Amino acid sequence: MILKGVGASPGIGIGPAFLFDNLKIKVLKKQIGEGEIEQEKRRFVRAVCDAEKQINQLLIEIPDELRRHSGIFKTHLLMLRDPMVYDRTLKLISDERINAEWALSKILDHVRRLFAQIKDQYIRERIEDLEYVVRRIQNLLSGNPSMDFSQLEKPVVLVAHDLSPADTIQMSKGKVLAFVTDVGSRTSHTAILGRSLGLPAVVGTGDAMSSIASGESLIVDGLAGNVIVNPDSRLLKVYRDKQQHYIRYQLEVIQHSNFPAETLDGFRVKIKANIEFLEEIPSVIQHGAEGVGLYRSEYLYLAHRDLPGDEELFHTYKEVAERLSPYPATIRTLDIGGDKFISSVSLGDEINPALGLRAIRLCLKESELFRAQLKAILRASAYGNVKILFPLISGKSEIVEVRRHLEQAKEELRRGGIPFDEGINIGIMIEVPTAVVMADSLAREVDFFSIGTNDLIQYSLAIDRVNEYVAHLYEPLHPGVLRMIQRTVMAAHEAGIEAAMCGEMAGEAMYLPVLLGIGIDELSMNCLAIPKIKRMIRQTRQEDCRSLAQRLLEASTAYEIRKELLEFLVSNFPEDFDSTQGMYPDFAGRDVYPLNS
Ligand code: PEP
Ligand code: MG
Numbered sequence: 001m002i003l004k005g006v007g008a009s010p011g012i013g014i015g016p017a018f019l020f021d022n023l024k025i026k027v028l029k030k031q032i033g034e035g036e037i038e039q040e041k042r043r044f045v046r047a048v049c050d051a052e053k054q055i056n057q058l059l060i061e062i063p064d065e066l067r068r069h070s071g072i073f074k075t076h077l078l079m080l081r082d083p084m085v086y087d088r089t090l091k092l093i094s095d096e097r098i099n100a101e102w103a104l105s106k107i108l109d110h111v112r113r114l115f116a117q118i119k120d121q122y123i124r125e126r127i128e129d130l131e132y133v134v135r136r137i138q139n140l141l142s143g144n145p146s147m148d149f150s151q152l153e154k155p156v157v158l159v160a161h162d163l164s165p166a167d168t169i170q171m172s173k174g175k176v177l178a179f180v181t182d183v184g185s186r187t188s189h190t191a192i193l194g195r196s197l198g199l200p201a202v203v204g205t206g207d208a209m210s211s212i213a214s215g216e217s218l219i220v221d222g223l224a225g226n227v228i229v230n231p232d233s234r235l236l237k238v239y240r241d242k243q244q245h246y247i248r249y250q251l252e253v254i255q256h257s258n259f260p261a262e263t264l265d266g267f268r269v270k271i272k273a274n275i276e277f278l279e280e281i282p283s284v285i286q287h288g289a290e291g292v293g294l295y296r297s298e299y300l301y302l303a304h305r306d307l308p309g310d311e312e313l314f315h316t317y318k319e320v321a322e323r324l325s326p327y328p329a330t331i332r333t334l335d336i337g338g339d340k341f342i343s344s345v346s347l348g349d350e351i352n353p354a355l356g357l358r359a360i361r362l363c364l365k366e367s368e369l370f371r372a373q374l375k376a377i378l379r380a381s382a383y384g385n386v387k388i389l390f391p392l393i394s395g396k397s398e399i400v401e402v403r404r405h406l407e408q409a410k411e412e413l414r415r416g417g418i419p420f421d422e423g424i425n426i427g428i429m430i431e432v433p434t435a436v437v438m439a440d441s442l443a444r445e446v447d448f449f450s451i452g453t454n455d456l457i458q459y460s461l462a463i464d465r466v467n468e469y470v471a472h473l474y475e476p477l478h479p480g481v482l483r484m485i486q487r488t489v490m491a492a493h494e495a496g497i498e499a500a501m502c503g504e505m506a507g508e509a510m511y512l513p514v515l516l517g518i519g520i521d522e523l524s525m526n527c528l529a530i531p532k533i534k535r536m537i538r539q540t541r542q543e544d545c546r547s548l549a550q551r552l553l554e555a556s557t558a559y560e561i562r563k564e565l566l567e568f569l570v571s572n573f574p575e576d577f578d579s580t581q582g583m584y585p586d587f588a589g590r591d592v593y594p595l596n597s
Contacts, residue, residue, distance in 0.1 A: 013178020
């Protein structure tokens with residue numbers, strides 16, 4: 001029997017099934033008497049405190065490879081005390097005279113209904129975090145001990161309806177070979193953590209819990225998204241070979257992470273990392289990045305109920321600068337609005353938030369907020385190699401305004417005798433089509449460009465990047481997109497500055513030859529993508545990529561480009577693009593094979 005799901009973490013895991021029934025607790029409604037209300041409230045408060053202790057303990061014990069994800073648990077801590085959960089539970093206990101478990105379930109149902117209306121899939125899926133938090137409190141209320149995977153006697157493949165990030169951390173200590181869940185998607189936290197731990201995983205199978213019995217033999221193919229139940233000896237042999245092949249491939253890829261990213265004919269590309277949290281810095285270094293090309297600074301604001309204070313901003317940026325030094329830390333100023341919101345800045349209802357008060361526009365309006373951030377970044381520049389990157393620039397007048405604020409911030413620091421790097425480099429994200437058209441003029445105003453393809457594609461093809469209905473139209477290989485990238489790089493070079501790319505396209509292996517051919521100076525990406533990209537760079541000749549890019553830039557449809565590019569990939573990188581090994585999805589979830597589709 002084969003169960004089909006989503007390959008959430010690559011690799012092959014083979015072993016006996018262990019069914020983890022974490023939905024065991026049944027929440028029952030209990031009506032309580034007037035005299036029991038205070039006691040029930042105390043029971044709830046105690047459970048919340050215990051949950052806090054458990055999560056804080058997890059944060060202490062979190063293994064190094066997962067440290068960069070500790071933001072997930074910090075969010076869970078905030079949720080425990082969120083008025084929507086904490087205050088409302090206390091209120092429901094006394095208003096409706098019900099037990100705390102039932103009050104929590106009612107709140108969760110209500111929030112679930114609200115979340116179901118959210119269009120953005122990523123945000124909609126964050127309801128799962130609240131589910132984990134509520135389940136943790138309910139478990140504590142009912143005295144249910146949590147499962148300790150380190151107690152497992154033999155290696156197993158874990159099968160569950162759903163796993164929380166905390167369960168996933170537990171797995172790092174135990175003998176878990178792979179995991180399978182009924183629900184979940186590639187972007188669920190459990191899938192993300194699974195990838196960081198290198199555990200093969202298939203999620204979203206729908207009915208694994210009811211179709212698999214404990215002890216049955218399983219093959220988890222996290223590459224193809226399949227779970228094979230009770231395979232025969234022939235299939236077992238095929239998958240054992242596949243497993244060995246994948247392990248060898250991974251080892252070889254990792255060996256390349258600390259070599260320079262230089263093609264066979266001597267073209268050197270800077271490879272940097274995109275980060276959202278401080279905790280990711282060890283991973284940046286381990287994966288062989290030469291610094292951070294994009295620090296999405298808004299995440300520090302997103303984790304706060306109020307605005308972070310000046311000192312907190314400074315200390316965070318200083319730490320980033322110091323820990324990366326001598327490599328650069330490129331701090332992007334606040335990019336909120338669009339699909340990211342913070343409660344401390346009210347944006348009003350917008351019909352088209354992606355075209356609304358977002359990123360630099362918001363900062364130029366909220367100038368105090370902006371200058372506070374600029375001062376913190378400038379102060380941090382005295383402690384390392386800091387660059388500032390401004391998002392969503394559409395033309396020169398915004399750069400003039402940005403510079404005016406920057407000068408004012410510098411002047412205030414000078415007056416206070418506070419040190420900073422007077423020659424700090426400033427760059428702009430090229431992600432609005434007019435910035436591409438005006439790239440020659442903008443290049444004279446700044447020290448570097450960084451192409452944000454996530455937004456550049458969204459704005460130039462008029463495809464909402466978070467709308468699943470048009471996701472299939474989101475096309476990095478559109479000839480218009482490739483020409484915009486080329487135009488930006490050429491304009492930068494003519495003005496003697498560097499052009500980087502920090503959108504997702506930079507870390508996607510299949511686009512690499514085109515970007516090398518266009519002559520990009522720097523690629524900044526998710527840390528996990530670095531070893532493979534470096535290895536590919538070291539195996540190729542820029543000369544070949546240049547003639548490929550020339551041909552592709554002359555094509556008139558994405559289809560022609562894709563076809564020719566795939567032929568190049570299969571013949572130049574047979575290890576990474578083997579057409580006999582099945583599908584290879586790109587980041588929009590499109591299958592790259594078969595070649596002639
Ligand atoms: C981009 O738009 O490509 C980018 C890197 O920025 P973000 O994804 O944060 O909008
Ligand atoms: Mg962007």
